[in-house]
Amino acid sequence: MDIRTKAINEKQYITDEDVKIIVTKCGYATDATTIEAYTMHPISDKMIGFGAEYFKLNVRVTTYDAQKYLCFFVKVVSKTNAAKTKMAKQMGAFEKELMFYEVIKRNIDIPGLKPWSALFVTYLQDVMVFKDLSSLQYVMRNRHKKFDEQHVLQALRTLARFHACTIIFEETKTKYLQRPYKVNEQYKDILGKGGFDESNPWFVQCRIGALEAIKAFSKYTLNTKHMEIIENRWNTVFNSALSLADASKEHRNVICHRDLWNNNILFHYKKLDANTTDPDDCVFVDFAEIRYMPPAGDVMQLLHCNLSPGFRKTNLNSFLNFYYNQLKVSLGNYNVDIKETITRDKFITSAKEQNLWGLVTHACLGQTFWLNDDMMTNISRDSEQFETVMLNDKTTFIKDTVQSDSIYKKNAMEVFEEIIENYILN
Structure with missing residues (x-):
């Protein structure tokens, strides 16, 4: 050659x-x-x-x-x-x-x-080298643009296919071994906690930075009683989300992606007419945070990170049922009965539990992906600034950005305050 x-x-x-x-x-x-x-x-x-x-x-x-x-x-x-x-x-x-x-x-x-x-x-x-998805007409959306219904449904279809692979593999191997088999017993060392660990400097800075922003800018700032409750409970609630990413004894587990923000979801489009396109497929990239946990964790993270809060809340039941039906189809095509693996009621119950995981991981990931392009690029290229923002002092950075960027402030406080309203004051 x-x-x-x-x-x-x-x-x-x-x-x-x-x-x-x-x-x-x-x-x-x-x-x-x-x-x-x-x-x-x-x-x-x-x-x-x-x-x-x-x-x-x-x-x-x-x-x-x-x-x-x-x-x-x-x-x-x-x-x-x-x-x-x-x-x-x-x-x-x-x-x-x-x-x-x-x-x-x-x-x-x-x-x-x-x-x-x-x-x-x-x-x-x-x-690592991959086939280039852009050459196959898959594109990355503007990360500041929330998903509409068509994009959500395509992402949930892909997520169901991804999760189905774990279940089909486990069911096939269970029959072959003639004993219950779970992926975690074979790949536990690979499927670690990654960045979502209570002692990880990145996660610690995400938790501290969010609380300090709440103390300075939230609608609860001037309410002494509420702020005392928030400060006392914040770390406990924030950290408790991490246990939801452990393998569940009650719910079926699969290999989950756990990093489903906009830049890791690429869409393919079909042309309807000269000026209109619709998404007809999507794929995921960046599997560095994979873990063995209930599939509802991925579903809730995807919905939190990529949908506006109002749209998510209004359509939550519809999206959960859509995902479940897609998973049912994918499993059924390979002769796996979803009722023997995950019942609809169990999945809905798991999704309610995993809501906190979706909220907290959104609060962590969003602290950087809410940034405008120039600021995000500057941080990434400056080693000293990158280490400060990501690992040492995220508080100063978040507070400065909230003061100077109204869109960032809206996105940040919206998520932080939803954690407070759902899990601290309620």
């Missing part, structure tokens, strides 16, 4: 040998393929996510006198932001996601089931 010309990103994340490996992994024989050129560039001039750096890799190959263009999405451990690298290492995010794709997903993938994630190609040193 010859590489005749190349143009590569200056950071040199990918070498000639790496490109040969990637192309070979895609099924192109080394003795019949010539790599004519390849380029790699950042996926955006804006910050996409806080855990890594993201690039597009485009490769032009010639095989049997035919020219092809191969497109890849490349996720790498940051080499430009020491604090970002440190946080990713502390959480084990990169290693966890790699093990998900290389070990767990290979086992739970169900032949014939519509895909729910990007196609993983290969792992290189501190680099």
